[in-house]
Amino acid sequence: MIKSMTGFGRGEAKDIERQFVVEIKSVNHRYNDIVIRMPKRLIYLEDQLKNLIKEYIKRGRVEVYITLENIGDTDTRISVNEPLAKQYIDCLKRIKDEFSVLDDISVSLVSKFPDVIKVSPKEEDEDAVWNCLKEAVSNALQKLMKMRASEGVKLAEDINNRCTYIADIVNKIENRSPSVVLEYKQRLYDRIRELLDDDVEIDENRLSMEVALFADKCSITEEIVRLKSHVDQLKKTLKESHPIGRKLDFLIQEMNREINTVGSKSSDLEITNYVVDIKSELEKIREQVQNIE
Known part of the structure; x- marks a missing residue:
């Protein structure tokens, strides 16, 4: 299940001497960037807090706000x-x-x-402080992760639907491709007829050679195969449980490269329109991927 990098969680915990309130929010970020704001007297717990947060969150900017209230004896x-x-x-x-x-x-x-x-x-029991704070942070993290997972489900559904749409367009391009060569051959034949007298015989071998050169130049078979493969990989990746944001980003880049090649090779208006549609969908997916862990 994929997870969004956007989320919010709030947790509380208290013992006989203190009460912690922890708020954690996360947004998209290229790396795992953790910022903690807490009372200076708790600075010694910063590394432990970061290690705890990293157990839950692998990627994103995480901002942690910790407040402490003494409810027992004076401090x-x-x-x-x-x-x-x-x-x-x-x-x-x-x-x-x-x-x-x-x-x-x-x-x-x-x-x-x-x-x-x-x-x-007052001298504090550091273990007691950490146990109370850990409970509050863990509660906040669990709520944050629930929110991230819930949004991740919606992102996965949207991306999967767009992949299906892209796959349909790729099939249309593949079906259209052979017709482009045949239409080129017919246009070339008609043009030659226009320029030459009717009694002049057309060299079929020469005509076939020109058509073959054109077919080779505009062949998009390799690109179609790779596009289909990338779509399948992208759909499978959406089902993985570990962080997949970087992998999805790489697949989108590869798909963009392949569809750009298709567009540069084709002079057919219908295929060009299909290319524009796919590029538009890929851009929408890319925007969604930027928020996936």
Whole structure:
């Protein structure tokens, strides 16, 4: 089953201390480009996140938005630097005794001295953080992949229908091709009759040689065979389960090359119109393929 590169998913997860909300969107891109926006305190998890996403997504630009809310204890810890506070108090006592200062030493006074009260981030259980975040990301990825798969089904159906239409036109070109040579022979014969007197005998061998040269010059048998082969390969590729975007792009390029050759070899108006129809369909398929993983 093919997958589109366009999708969106949202996932949530929480434990006793934190809650994660993750939103992931993906769009078409030539390579696998992952951009993650999350709180700075989670930067150490970036590589793990990218590896997780790559398990689901092989191609496309992926943008991940992560928000974190603390629902347990505060994420900071306040502590007292007791040795330092003791030194401040001892200094204040010496000043009081030495200079007979009457003012009392208060807690509010000591707490204002630098580094007596220290505010530091709470140490987190990294495994717990990762497990909670992984759950939220996995939920978002599953929803995103479901959306990508759903759109992929529609893309495959559209491309398959266009391939069937192209195959029908190729058959019409193949059926028309022999008539082009016969019509050329008849036109050549009639033209010679117009230019020569009726009593002049036409050299049939010479006429046959000219027709043979024309037939060889405008032969599109090889191109028709390759076009049919490419159409079959394209249809089979649509049923493959692994990423097929690059392969489809290559097949479309080859089909374009073959049909261009057919157009350059043929001087028949009907075949030329068929060529235009196929090129139009190939362009529509190419646009669809740009969004397939």
